[in-house]
Amino acid sequence: MRILVLGGDGYLGWPTALHLSDCGHDVAVADNFARRAYDHEMGVRSLVPAEPLQVRVDAWREVSGQDIKMYYGDLVDAEFTVEMIRDFRPDTIVHFAEQRAAPYSMIDRKHAVYTQQNNVVGNLNVLFAIQEVDPEIHLVKLGTMGEYGTPNIDIEEGWLEVTHKGRTDRMLYPKKPGSFYHLSKVHDSHNIEFACRIWGLRATDLNQGVVYGQETPQTVRDPRLATRFDYDAIFGTVLNRFVIQAVLGHPLTVYGTGSQTRGVIDIRDTVECIRLAAESPADKGEFRVFNQMTESFSVEEIAKTVANNYHGTVEVEYLDNPRVEQDQHYYNVVHTGLVELGLDPHLLSNTLINSLFGVAEQFKDRVDLAAMRPTVEWRTASSPMRSED
Numbered sequence: 001m002r003i004l005v006l007g008g009d010g011y012l013g014w015p016t017a018l019h020l021s022d023c024g025h026d027v028a029v030a031d032n033f034a035r036r037a038y039d040h041e042m043g044v045r046s047l048v049p050a051e052p053l054q055v056r057v058d059a060w061r062e063v064s065g066q067d068i069k070m071y072y073g074d075l076v077d078a079e080f081t082v083e084m085i086r087d088f089r090p091d092t093i094v095h096f097a098e099q100r101a102a103p104y105s106m107i108d109r110k111h112a113v114y115t116q117q118n119n120v121v122g123n124l125n126v127l128f129a130i131q132e133v134d135p136e137i138h139l140v141k142l143g144t145m146g147e148y149g150t151p152n153i154d155i156e157e158g159w160l161e162v163t164h165k166g167r168t169d170r171m172l173y174p175k176k177p178g179s180f181y182h183l184s185k186v187h188d189s190h191n192i193e194f195a196c197r198i199w200g201l202r203a204t205d206l207n208q209g210v211v212y213g214q215e216t217p218q219t220v221r222d223p224r225l226a227t228r229f230d231y232d233a234i235f236g237t238v239l240n241r242f243v244i245q246a247v248l249g250h251p252l253t254v255y256g257t258g259s260q261t262r263g264v265i266d267i268r269d270t271v272e273c274i275r276l277a278a279e280s281p282a283d284k285g286e287f288r289v290f291n292q293m294t295e296s297f298s299v300e301e302i303a304k305t306v307a308n309n310y311h312g313t314v315e316v317e318y319l320d321n322p323r324v325e326q327d328q329h330y331y332n333v334v335h336t337g338l339v340e341l342g343l344d345p346h347l348l349s350n351t352l353i354n355s356l357f358g359v360a361e362q363f364k365d366r367v368d369l370a371a372m373r374p375t376v377e378w379r380t381a382s383s384p385m386r387s388e389d
Contacts, residue, residue, distance in 0.1 A: 001025045001026070001091045001092060001278065001279070002025070002026045002028075002088065002089060002090045002091050002092075003020050003025045003026070003027050003028075003090055003091065003092045003093075003094060003278055004027075004028045004029075004030065004084075004085070004088050004090040004092070004093045004094070005017045005020070005027060005028070005029045005030070005094045005096065006029075006030050006031075006075065006093060006094065006095045006096055006097035006126070007030075007031060007035075007095070007096030007097030007098070008028075008029020008030060008031050008053070008068075008070075008096070009029065009031035009033060009035065009036070009053045009056075010031070010035050010096055010097075010100075010228070011035075011211075011227055011228040011230065012096055012142070012211060012227075012267070012270055012271075013029065013031070013094075013096040013097070014029075014053075014056065014219075014227050015216045015218060015219050015227050015267060015270075015271050016094060016096070016270070016271045016274050017029050017068055018060060018216065018218035018219065018225065018271075019216060019217075019218055019271035019272070019274070019275060020094075020271075020274070020275060020278070021060065021064065021066045021068055021218075022064065022066070022217075022218050023275055025278075027066075027068050027069075028068065028069035028070070028071060028088050028090070029053070029057075029068055029069070029070055029071070030070075030071035030072070030073065030075075030084060030097065031053060031070075031071075031072065031097065032072065032073060032074040032075075032097075033053075033072075034074075034099070034118075036050075038099075038101075038104065038234075038235070042104075042232070042234055042235075043368075043371075044232040044234065044235070044368060044371045045366065045368075046228040046229055046230055047229040047230070047231055047240075047244065047359070047360065047363045047366055047367065048214060048226050048227075048228065048229040048359060048363055049226070049363075049366075050226065050227065050228050051224045051225075051226070053070060054070070055224055056224060056225060057070060059222050059224035059225055060218075060222075060225060062222070063221045063222050063225070064218075064221075069088065071084045071087075071088075074122070075097055075121075075122030075123075075125050075126060076117070076118060076121050076122050076125065077125075078125045078128065078129070081122075081125040081126060081129045082125075082128070082129040082132055082133060084129075085126075085129045085130065085133045085134075085137070086129075086133045089133075089134070090137060091136075091137065091138065092137065092138045092139075092140060092278045092281065093126065093130070093137055093138070093139050093140065094140045094142075094274055094278065095123065095126060095139060095140065095141045095142060096142050097122060098118065098119040098122065098123070098142075098184070098185075098188075099114070099115045099118050099119060099181065099184075100144075100181065100235075101181060101234055101235045102146065102178065102179035102180075102181045102182060102323075103179075103233060103234045103235075103374075103376040104181070104234050104235070104376075105179050105180040105181035105184070106179050106180060106181075106376050106378050107376055111180075112180040115180055115181050115184055116180060116183070116184045116187070119181075119184035119185070119187075119188060120184055120187045120188060120191070123141070123188045123191060123192070124191055126139065127139070127191060127192065127195045127201065130195075130201060131195065131199050131201065135199060135200060135201055136202070136284070137201075137202075138202050138203070138204070138278070138281035138282060139192065139201065139202070139203040139204070140203075140204045140206065140274060140277045140278055141188065141189075141192060141203060141204070141205050141206065142206055142208055143185050143188065143189055143205045143206055143207040143208065143289075144182060144185050144207060144208055145207050145208065145209045145210075145262070145263045145291065145292075145293060145333070146177060146178060146179070146181075146182040146185070147175045147177055147182055147185050147186050147189065147207060148173065148175060148176065148207070149175065149176030149177060149178055149182075150176070150260075150261075150325070150326050150329040150330070150331055151174070151176060151330075152329070152330050153330075154332045154333070154334060155173065155291065155331075155332065155333045155334065156173055156334050157207075157289050157290055157291050157334050157335070157336070157337050158172065158173055158189075158205060158207070158287075158288075158289020158290075158291075159171065159172060159173060159289065160172070160173045160174070172189070172190070172193060175189075178323065178324070178325055179323075179378070189205055189289075192205060192287060193287040196282075196285055196286060196287040197285065197287070200284050200285040201284075201285070202281055202282040202283060202284050202285065202286055203282055203286070203287055203288065204277045204281070204282050204288045204289075204290065205287065205288070205289045205290075206273060206274075206277065206289075206290050206292040207289060207290070207291050207292060208265065208270065208292040208293065209262060209263030209264050209265045209291075209292065209293030209294075209296075210237050210238070210239070210262050210263065210264045210265070211237065211264075211265055211266075211267050211270050212237060212239040212240070212264060212265075212266060212267065212348070212352075212356075213266050213267035213268065213352060213355075213356070214226070214227060214228075214229045214267065214356065214359055215267070215355065215359075216267060216268050216271055217268070227267075229359060229363075231243075231244050231367070231371070231372060232368070232371035232372060233371065233372055233373060233374045233375060233376070234371075234375075234376065236372070238299055238302060239264075239302055239306070239356075240356070241253070241372055242302060242303055242306040243306060243353070243356045243357060243359075243360050244360045244364070244367055244372070245314075245372065246306055246307065246310040246312070246314045246357070246360075247310075247357060247360040247361055247364055248364060248367060248369075249312065250369070251314075251315040251316060251317035252303045252306060252307060252314060252315070252316045252317065253317050253319050253372065253373075254299055254300055254303050254316055254317065254318050254319065255299065255318075255319055255320075255321040255322065255323065255374070256318070256319075256320070256321035256325075256327050257300070257318070257327045257328075258298060258299040258300030258301075258303060258316075258318065259298050259299075259300060259327045259328050259329075260298060260299050260325055260326070260327060260329070261296050261297065261298045261299075261329065261331040262296060262297065262298075262299070263291070263293030263294075263295070263296045263333055263335070264293060264294070264295055264296065264297060264302075264348065265292060265293050265294050265295075265345075266294065266345070266346040266347075266348070266352065268346055269294055269343065269345050269346055270292070272343060273290070273292050273338050273343060276338060276341040276342055276343060277290065277338070277341070280341050288337075289337075290335070290337040290338050291333050291334060291335040291337070292335070292338060293333060293335050294335070294343075294345035294346070294347060295345075295347055295348060296331060296333060297348070300316075303316050304316075305348065305353065306353060309350050309353045309354060309357075310357065319374070322374040322376060322377045322378060323378045324378045324379060
């Protein structure tokens with residue numbers, strides 16, 4: 001199968017490309033390197049150094065004998081997008097290429113507008129390019145569990161059967177996103193569903209939980225293949241931040257009471273979910289939705305898990321929550337679709353957390369302590385920018 005991975009230089013795009021290539025698929029990656037530019041803008045960097053994409057591709061060829069084709073360009077450029085798809089002629093397009101940080105989208109008007117223009121317009125250009133080049137191409141789009149918010153009912157996989165005044169219909173599950181970033185993903189989902197319904201496209205929307213972990217069976221084959229490890233308050237995940245704080249002997253910083261519950265997934269399961277979705281495509285005209293998560297934890301539970309697994313003494317510090325979100329809420333998510341396709345999930349374990357401690361220990365001299373403190377305040381829509389060190 002020919003698979004084009006958009007955003008193939010990113011935290012998840014790169015290991016996904018390696019996993020698909022290792023499974024025998026003909027893979028190409030596309031990127032405009034905006035993610036690396038965000039680091040310069042915000043004055044932060046990945047804990048683990050990420051080699052340039054050309055170096056990574058060359059290293060993969062050395063260790064695997066497999067070639068990965070590269071495209072450089074911006075999906076907001078409609079001409080580039082359609083010409084790239086026409087040149088590679090993929091069977092499947094995996095779309096990671098969006099600004100993916102909620103805090104970044106909430107810095108101010110400029111960052112909110114950029115996030116929505118970049119994400120929504122880029123995704124629309126992909127849809128139009130598929131319709132023009134080959135409507136049989138299967139789009140696998142990375143969404144987010146954050147589209148749903150925290151409703152007081154079970155979260156179904158994308159669709160909900162509703163009975164109202166004696167009549168019943170199947171409709172998209174109502175969304176309650178918590179940031180301008182999450183709103184952009186909601187717009188993407190609606191646009192993709194529309195394209196499937198009107199043009200007969202085939203698409204799988206993967207509403208992904210918070211991803212943890214930094215290593216896959218492919219990235220560990222050579223240090224040059226390593227993916228990112230983000231821990232800062234803008235792009236980092238809470239588990240990464242807790243691991244680094246534990247290694248440095250700092251308190252684990254929990255926002256609010258820590259009762260906020262989130263779906264999570266191991267990075268090894270993320271790349272496998274992409275493979276499963278690609279190899280079992282949606283039907284023509286079908287907008288298929290999977291909730292891509294394996295477990296759910298409260299932030300406080302994650303903090304206690306990290307503290308209990310670290311060999312030293314770890315304290316927990318509760319900070320005022322810069323986000324506008326419910327502390328106490330119901331959270332029950334249906335996530336059976338990918339398991340039915342064959343996913344055998346890795347659950348959060350002592351072994352995984354201990355491996356992250358090892359990564360943090362190895363690169364702890366690269367930690368910027370100030371980067372872990374929240375600087376973006378949801379309630380003000382205008383926050384101070386960090387300058388480069």
